[in-house]
Amino acid sequence: MAARIDVRKTYKLYIGGAFPRSESGYSYIVNDAKGRFVANAALASRKDARDAVVAARKAFGSWSGRTAYNRAQVLYRVAEIMEDRRPQFVQALQQSEGLTAARANAALDAAIDRLVWYAGWADKLTQVVGNANPVAGPFFNLSTPEPTGVVAVLAPQESSLLGLVSVVAPAIVTGNTVVVVSSFDRPLPAVTFAEVLATSDVPGGVVNLLTGSAATIAPWLAAHMDVNAIDLVGVAGEQELATELEVAAADNLKRVRRAPGAEPDWTASPSLDTMTDFVEIKTVWHPMGV
Amino acid sequence: MGIDLTYAPAPESRSIVDLKASYGLFIDGEFVDGHGSDSSAFKTINPATEEVLAEVAEADAADVDAAVKAARRAYQRVWSRMPGSERAKYLYRIARIIQERGRELAVLESLDNGKPIKESRDVDIPVVAAHFFYYAGWADKLEFSGYAGSDGSAPRPLGVAGQIIPWNFPLLMLAWKIAPALACGNTVVLKPAETTPLTALLFAEICQQADLPPGVVNIVTGAGETGQALVAHPDIDKVAFTGSTAVGKAIARSIAGTDKKATLELGGKAANIVFDDAPLDQAVEGIVNGIFFNQGHVCCAGSRLLVQESIADDLLERLKRRMSTLRLGDPLDKNTDIGAINSAEQLARIRELSEIGESEGAERWSPSCELPAQGFWFPPTLFTGVTQAHRIAREEVFGPVLSVLTFRTPSEAIEKANNTPYGLSAGVWTEKGSRILHVAGALKAGVVWANTFNKFDPTSPFGGFKESGYGREGGRQGLAAYLKTEQGGR
Numbered sequence: 143m144a145a146r147i148d149v150r151k152t153y154k155l156y157i158g159g160a161f162p163r164s165e166s167g168y169s170y171i172v173n174d175a176k177g178r179f180v181a182n183a184a185l186a187s188r189k190d191a192r193d194a195v196v197a198a199r200k201a202f203g204s205w206s207g208r209t210a211y212n213r214a215q216v217l218y219r220v221a222e223i224m225e226d227r228r229p230q231f232v233q234a235l236q237q238s239e240g241l242t243a244a245r246a247n248a249a250l251d252a253a254i255d256r257l258v259w260y261a262g263w264a265d266k267l268t269q270v271v272g273n274a275n276p277v278a279g280p281f282f283n284l285s286t287p288e289p290t291g292v293v294a295v296l297a298p299q300e301s302s303l304l305g306l307v308s309v310v311a312p313a314i315v316t317g318n319t320v321v322v323v324s325s326f327d328r329p330l331p332a333v334t335f336a337e338v339l340a341t342s343d344v345p346g347g348v349v350n351l352l353t354g355s356a357a358t359i360a361p362w363l364a365a366h367m368d369v370n371a372i373d374l375v376g377v378a379g380e381q382e383l384a385t386e387l388e389v390a391a392a393d394n395l396k397r398v399r400r401a402p403g404a405e406p407d408w409t410a411s412p413s414l415d416t417m418t419d420f421v422e423i424k425t426v427w428h429p430m431g432v
Numbered sequence: 433m434g435i436d437l438t439y440a441p442a443p444e445s446r447s448i449v450d451l452k453a454s455y456g457l458f459i460d461g462e463f464v465d466g467h468g469s470d471s472s473a474f475k476t477i478n479p480a481t482e483e484v485l486a487e488v489a490e491a492d493a494a495d496v497d498a499a500v501k502a503a504r505r506a507y508q509r510v511w512s513r514m515p516g517s518e519r520a521k522y523l524y525r526i527a528r529i530i531q532e533r534g535r536e537l538a539v540l541e542s543l544d545n546g547k548p549i550k551e552s553r554d555v556d557i558p559v560v561a562a563h564f565f566y567y568a569g570w571a572d573k574l575e576f577s578g579y580a581g582s583d584g585s586a587p588r589p590l591g592v593a594g595q596i597i598p599w600n601f602p603l604l605m606l607a608w609k610i611a612p613a614l615a616c617g618n619t620v621v622l623k624p625a626e627t628t629p630l631t632a633l634l635f636a637e638i639c640q641q642a643d644l645p646p647g648v649v650n651i652v653t654g655a656g657e658t659g660q661a662l663v664a665h666p667d668i669d670k671v672a673f674t675g676s677t678a679v680g681k682a683i684a685r686s687i688a689g690t691d692k693k694a695t696l697e698l699g700g701k702a703a704n705i706v707f708d709d710a711p712l713d714q715a716v717e718g719i720v721n722g723i724f725f726n727q728g729h730v731c732c733a734g735s736r737l738l739v740q741e742s743i744a745d746d747l748l749e750r751l752k753r754r755m756s757t758l759r760l761g762d763p764l765d766k767n768t769d770i771g772a773i774n775s776a777e778q779l780a781r782i783r784e785l786s787e788i789g790e791s792e793g794a795e796r797w798s799p800s801c802e803l804p805a806q807g808f809w810f811p812p813t814l815f816t817g818v819t820q821a822h823r824i825a826r827e828e829v830f831g832p833v834l835s836v837l838t839f840r841t842p843s844e845a846i847e848k849a850n851n852t853p854y855g856l857s858a859g860v861w862t863e864k865g866s867r868i869l870h871v872a873g874a875l876k877a878g879v880v881w882a883n884t885f886n887k888f889d890p891t892s893p894f895g896g897f898k899e900s901g902y903g904r905e906g907g908r909q910g911l912a913a914y915l916k917t918e919q920g921g922r
Contacts, residue, residue, distance in 0.1 A: 271578070275907055277889035278562065285893050285907060370898070385689030392684035394853065395677070395696065395899050411582070415918045422855075422897045423909050426872045428882040 153183045155190055156336035158197030159346015165189045172329060175240025183329050186352035188362045194350035195366055198292045198319040201347025206289045206317035210265035216343045217261035217315055221254050223338045230334060238302045238328035252409060253304040260311035267417055282428045287421035289317035290397055294363035296356045296376025302328035304408045309373055312416035314348055321350045323376060329353035357383055364390035371397035371420050378405045442766040444549045448536045454487040457495055458636035460502035461646025467494045476629055479546035480763050480772040480807040488629050491652035493661040499650040500665050503592045503619040506647025512589055512617050516572035523568030523614060525642040530561040537631055541603055542763040544630040546772030547726050549764050559888055560607040566890035567611035577908060579917050587915040589617035590693060591669035594662040598675045599625035599774050600729040606632055608905045609672050616914035619648045623662055626655040627775045677899050695903025695913045697895055699828040700856030703849035704734030708743045710861035716750045722859060722885040724812050727773055728832040732857035734885055736825060738845050741838045755812050756799040773808040782810050782831035789815050789824035820851055846874045855897030859885045
């Protein structure tokens, strides 16, 4: 009897909680680390990027308005579901990054642990980076961090899951919503991650995932007037492109996390800057008196 | 009747200020002539009289380079190696000298800027001294600032900071820039605004009196080109700029692709929201302070009054009555509320936008107000019938011009308040505590004044959301602008 023909998955974009194909109708071939065909991924277009920004903006008010405790629980639940889907992620990591089973498991461990670490920050960052100010007068004076808004994230090209989680989690834990451009050559773990988000408690639109070329999509995100910030780590080492994006980002004074010269070591413990670069300190004054 | 209640003139003496005919640049601890020809020197005038106060050198690229080199040498050889406790003592010295020479600084600031002496004397200069005093204390406590390395070590300074400041609060903006930079161990090259260089040059003298090591503070005077040369200099590590959003964007573009860090404190179009349960007389004082303080030359000025419809008539009547008592005139007179507009250029801009306001259909009102024949003056002005699409509701006028809009519900007020690309400050007036906290939370602004306005303190961080720029000045958070904060992984 012939072997069963398996049912393959279509890898799509993730925008506003739905999984559309690219409106452009384009896709591109994704190979595994050894160059064998794995799938046709959706090739996100300028229009997809704009749709994603609209979805992110729409989700911002509700997500940033949730209690910090609730955001912590939502992110923690993402970690739970990733753990639950271990075999799928391990397979995707082996395929994408050419890792041994042991290394793929270690990368997944690190990604889950990173998510748990950031989840816990939701209701602590305000205490660590905010403070009361003893002004020289009869005033109550308090400074607290607030999310910047919609953040465009160019996810790292090499570390397709740990790197992705390491740039998405710090942006959303504080209440931002994001439009993520995944690794071009290794997009499939990101799509699987989006499927985890869709089946967890993360509201649609909080994370929007575009698979495709950062060089093609990022200029539209960098110049988009309703995007408040951009993380350029996905174009690490591409100095010319990174500079062009930073120039475009100045049109509405986006907060920019610059591209490093090479992809960072994602296993290192993160700095607070991963979160504080995409928050705004707000200071409120009120007189004191009877 | 018959009792004369007008004020007699009460001018502050200007004899305390000893002005030189011309000033050079302050580089490496000395006043030096610039490379530019004598003809490139520019005059700084008293905007209240148009009298020339002094000639000031215009620094060219070679001068800026000399200043940056001096700052780099001082950074490497002296300042970054000095224990924080020693840096602190220099900053304390500077704070004390500012207090000692406070009246001289206040008079000079009012002469060069046009602001009322009661503001320069009671606000600008005391806050300048307080700012140095506050950051002096941080210099030897940086390991406790929250920005320490993962091993608990003191965070490192950035290096040489290029700083560019505006003309509206000349010495105060200098203090906001120099005090935290020096406390963190950086050295600086600062360019004051071309229309208000004199207190910065007097500050250079104060650095000499304090025996501050040469090169730690360098002052290069000039206009836009001098600023561009400073921003573009390859050996600065940091740009700190306060000024217009347009220039802020140009700076962000010009440092793209470099390792230079930036803090940008830019324009604003703050909403000042008055609810129907607000204490109206206090609110009127807050509105007046919000827009007429410093002739409205304030980036965080409350230039859009959003008043709840049910009280709009009552509030406007009280506001107009109060505006009629504002005294406009000689900045050195102790009873003056509204001084001179800083420059002919700025006056033209205020006039142009006010005329546009009228032509777009808003109704203009000013109290009867005699303007001096000499100098640059604009009466306190309000516009009613303003819509959100009007240019006077969208663009920063940077003058004593208030646009009045109305709203019915709190959510409408919040939406209108946030309907601007700016996000520097906002005000909210209501007796209801829960409403204050709700509205303050919903406003996209870096500073929210509730039942008060235009309050500043060295301990309190200041800076904007959105196109009002990024980074904070003041407070603990103000240290981050001058430290290497990224520790550990990305």
